Amino acid sequence: MNNEGPAANGGLHLIPFRGLRYVPERVGSLAAVTSPPYDVIVRPDGLHHLESADPHNIVRLILPQATTAEDRHSQAARTLSRWLSEGILAADDEPALYVYEQRKGDILQRGVIGALALTEPSDGVVLPHEDVMPDIVADRAALMRTTAANLEPLLLTYRSTGNAVGATAVIERTIRHSPLLSTTTEDGFSHRLWCVTDAAELAEIHDDLARHQAMIADGHHRWATYLRLRGEHPAQGPWNYGLVLLIDTARYPLQVRAIHRLLRRLPVADALSGLAGSFRVRHLDIPLVQALDALAEAVAEGNAFLLAGDGRFHLVDRPDAGLLNRTVPVGRPEAWRTLDATVLHSTLLEHIWQIPDAPEHITYIHDAEAAATQAERVGGTAVLMHPVQEEIVRKLAIAGVTMPRKSTSFGPKPATGLVLRSLTMD
Template sequence: MTSTDGLRLHPFRGLRYAPDRVSSLTAVTSPPYDVVVRPDGVRHLETADPYNIVRLILPQAPDPATRHRQAAETLRRWRAEGVLAPDDRPALYVYEQSKGGLLQRGLIGALELDGPVLPHEDVIPEVVEDRAALMREAAANFEPLLLSYVGQGDGGGATGVIERALRTPPLLATTTEDGFAHRLWAVTDPAELAAVDDDLAIRHALIADGHHRWATYQRLHGEHPGDGAVNPWATGLVLLVDSARHPLQVRAIHRVLPHLPLDAALAGVGDAFRVRPVQGPLDAALAALDEAPGNAFLLSSGPERFCLLDRPDAALLDRTVRRDRPEAWRGLDATVLHSALLDEVWRVRDHPSEISYLHSPGDAVEQAAKHGGTAVLMRPVPERTVRQLALAGVTMPRKSTSFGPKPATGLVLRVLDDSA
């Protein structure tokens, strides 16, 4: 390393599915835990293959302690049976995702937790506690976070290492249900690993996806102090993507309020926002949301009913939105939603039992209809705004953004009890 002030990405012995023990790699992979729609998505994945990774990331049992213990026992059993097997040598893993004209490549490794990594969103304590209990019990990182950094963008440094790896046969290749093709390579050559070290030594990273898992890594490191070179708990599994080479996509994350019917939500709004019905279907209603000036939200109780909220009352915003934050933060749709609507108008607690966060607008509308509640559909935040606030040390409201494409879960795992 030429510096200790940048990112330090360590190779590790990846734990991967043995192809001859599963029906297919596609059948055992999953979206990240917080993208899986529960319970329907969990059931779908569980029936895809008896060894689907969802049994580790979202185990099903009556209480949390049993769920976490069940996941740990399942991991131990699959390792003992050879369903999951470690690679022979520590490696950094080149990971490629592609679909149509979209291409993303990055490096998967064990990142030291005390490096310059910028969060941009708040987290939900209950989710961090649940993830920490799961990782603590299993002593494993099941899925990589998605981090972005601004590299050379010219084929040098870590990007050059990635592109040279592409000239060799991949460890695996599969296409998942969402149409994304995935390929993975192992980088073990000391000279190539040193090139990655030298490049990342002057970089900082932005957490694109995985704030709760990053907070979980930090909590567990606090329980297991020690240097990242020798202590596996001082590092966490991440995918690092050079956004100068492969710009990430930014999408919105939507809310479902299962206990607030749409009529009650609209009655509560009163004159605080302008309220207008808009015509479906969903794509047309979302287009109306995109065209709305200023802060705006699309409410829905199902695929037949949509209402647009915009033009918030200035006095309401003045009374509810914090003044000690930059104007860019005060003007975020998520800030206005949580400060003015959820906290003040609707009095809905930001708790998993009261608010669900879904990445797909269609899933959000479907869940609202299923529970007789309200879907609040959002617009994405530009990446430049996210990075601007992160560099200023200002965190956005939780679940403000969805960066992607997200890494598939199940292609490579990391265990902490025998990491090399």
């Protein structure tokens, strides 16, 4: 392994690795063995669907099912070992960086997958923008520690001048060749993967990325996991690097979506009664799409949320200014204090509804319809959010200010299962 770290160049340091990939002849189809990232799969029926798609679906590694956490992690390690020995998964012959493309309609995303040298936020090389939940970091660390593998890449973004130079030039030359793999998943996205092994092209990517810093778009918990495990392995080696997908958003802009909250133990009627005199509440007997449009209009004027769970929607906006002054922490930038997620957690969850931010009370769901449906199913309240602008996210990240956890969802997210990284082979 090349042990030159980020301190030597001050920017991103991405190195090749021997990717673990499914052997196409040993599985039903590549689409059938992939899955969304682990934290997007929130419904048991979604997990069952993926497990049923193919006996070797990657979900059996990223979300193994067993009675205890220890059993789950051990089961994943055994499954990975068995798939390697049976030739379900195999390592590529030589280390490579991987060009990855996702496409659906007008959406086109291209980037480079590699092993990135780990840095602290204070180094200013990789910038987080959200807080993390310690219990999730602990669980992901135990899984990664037991399997000795990076099972899915984080999504990181950086900004170039937008010209086809450096890494972007290599990407756009590489895609002219036949890919290593090509598949279309059931969400309609096509995925293609190429490897880059040429020394001159690797150097071109290296020199370009060394001039940039990156923001974590998706994968804060896995990044925190990487850092924790690096601390457990102080000697220079594979644990000093983590699997990432780097996207130049000047060339390939990402979409920013909201992450919604399911308040499992708060009925809608109780949620609404708690808001009396503090927020304006309007009841909407309209379809979800129209209700989300109404939310977007309200957000343009200030903090607003859409509550669901009783068969209709309730638009909550115009919070009392005095209430916000009393409940939102001071000493932070105004851009942070006025975030919907900040007001939700500080004013609504902590002060008005007094709901702990714990898994038994709050579930984070990426899909608005799924959040509303589950709220009706469990008799709880779904709080539907409007997306934050990417420029606000990046501005806060550069300033070193983290947003409340699960404030954003950048995408499209890389499919899990197309390329893995073993820490025993690097």
